[in-house]
Amino acid sequence: MYKYKVKQTEKRTYFFNLIKRDTTKVYLFDTYKEALIFALSEEIKQFICIVSDEVQTTRKTYKNYLTLKQFIKVATNNPMYYLNTQTVKCNLTNYYFYLIGSDKLTKLKKH
Numbered sequence: 001m002y003k004y005k006v007k008q009t010e011k012r013t014y015f016f017n018l019i020k021r022d023t024t025k026v027y028l029f030d031t032y033k034e035a036l037i038f039a040l041s042e043e044i045k046q047f048i049c050i051v052s053d054e055v056q057t058t059r060k061t062y063k064n065y066l067t068l069k070q071f072i073k074v075a076t077n078n079p080m081y082y083l084n085t086q087t088v089k090c091n092l093t094n095y096y097f098y099l100i101g102s103d104k105l106t107k108l109k110k111h
Contacts, residue, residue, distance in 0.1 A: 003028055004035035004059075006047040032059075033103075040065060040100045040108070065108045071096050082107055 006027045013020050029035040032049075039047050039061040049057045066074065072092045075082040083090065099107055 003050040068096055
């Protein structure tokens with residue numbers, strides 16, 4: 001069975017921004033859906049699919065799904081499809097992350 005590995009790198013600064021370090025956390029997931037939802041919510045561009053000990057492939061998160069900027073642009077142009085309203089009256093950033101968190105990824109697919 002496949003395993004999915006997502007690496008998240010954070011830049012941290014210490015001692016009045018004089019010391020800068022990158023910290024990397026590695027998360028392992030059993031299903032593609034869990035890894036995809038995590039990568040979309042944390043805005044990670046790609047993650048690794050572990051097929052076996054020697055074989056690893058990369059999956060690109062935003063190849064089939066919209067980024068936050070793309071979603072805001074498309075949702076303001078076509079609010080009837082994305083928001084089911086005539087005009088945009090909500091915060092689109094919060095709505096984007098709501099769609100990811102509630103597992104409604106069909107509205108985030110690219111056409």
